[in-house]
Amino acid sequence: MKKIVIASNNLGKLNEIGAILTPLDIEIVAQGTLGVGEAEEPYFTFVENALAKAHHASRITGLPALADDSGICVDALGGAPGVRSARFADEARASEPAGKTRTREEQDALNNRKLLELLATATNRKAHYYCVIVLTRGPDDPRPMICEAQWHGEIVDTPRGSGGFGYDPLFMVDGTGKTGAEFTPDEKNQISHRAQALAQLVTRLRGELGISLVSGGQSATSLRDSILAPRRKPSEFPPGRSKI
Numbered sequence: 001m002k003k004i005v006i007a008s009n010n011l012g013k014l015n016e017i018g019a020i021l022t023p024l025d026i027e028i029v030a031q032g033t034l035g036v037g038e039a040e041e042p043y044f045t046f047v048e049n050a051l052a053k054a055h056h057a058s059r060i061t062g063l064p065a066l067a068d069d070s071g072i073c074v075d076a077l078g079g080a081p082g083v084r085s086a087r088f089a090d091e092a093r094a095s096e097p098a099g100k101t102r103t104r105e106e107q108d109a110l111n112n113r114k115l116l117e118l119l120a121t122a123t124n125r126k127a128h129y130y131c132v133i134v135l136t137r138g139p140d141d142p143r144p145m146i147c148e149a150q151w152h153g154e155i156v157d158t159p160r161g162s163g164g165f166g167y168d169p170l171f172m173v174d175g176t177g178k179t180g181a182e183f184t185p186d187e188k189n190q191i192s193h194r195a196q197a198l199a200q201l202v203t204r205l206r207g208e209l210g211i212s213l214v215s216g217g218q219s220a221t222s223l224r225d226s227i228l229a230p231r232r233k234p235s236e237f238p239p240g241r242s243k244i
Contacts, residue, residue, distance in 0.1 A: 006030055031061070041083070053069070108165060135205075
């Protein structure tokens with residue numbers, strides 16, 4: 001396995017995944033550079049949506065494909081927003097001009113405002129971020145590699161910090177006294193849900209493929225620190241079906 005298509009067009013995710021996979025010397029390519037559009041995510045579980053995205057990219061390209069699905073789950077809301085985390089406040093679109101496109105920052109602000117409104121009288125503020133990473137080795141892989149991780153904390157009343165994205169300004173991480181938005185990118189990338197899941201993936205890939213780290217790569221005991229490696233740009237390939 002020398003090349004993997006990443007089933008995402010999110011630059012932040014691509015950079016993070018690329019940095020994690022660098023020690024394995026596996027080439028990554030964003031699905032958009034191969035002419036692959038976004039997959040639908042109609043399911044009620046993170047793992048089903050991640051599988052749908054990975055299978056979609058693998059079927060079109062013929063390559064192994066990696067996808068993730070993640071979100072925040074709040075105890076007092078029965079696990080919501082969950083799989084709808086990115087679109088939690090989508091009902092607000094009814095009052096907007098037709099065809100209006102929201103920026104990520106605008107959507108995040110609406111999602112955060114809705115979350116605070118729903119928790120206005122709640123005494124239980126516990127929450128956790130959840131991430132599942134799926135790797136399919138090919139279009140018909142019957143046993144995809146699945147890694148998952150959680151990041152625990154609670155929801156605060158007032159946004160804090162200027163970093164991160166999504167619900168980070170409201171999510172105080174257990175044992176730190178900081179919200180996700182108060183960590184530096186490097187600090188967050190050592191402890192976040194996605195970083196933990198990706199570190200598991202690297203360990204499992206090394207075992208399955210029987211490969212060693214490339215020269216200068218990190219040891220198996222410092223996989224999380226590999227996130228701090230220089231960011232690697234996704235390779236660009238012409239549209240069309242690629243071969244492994």
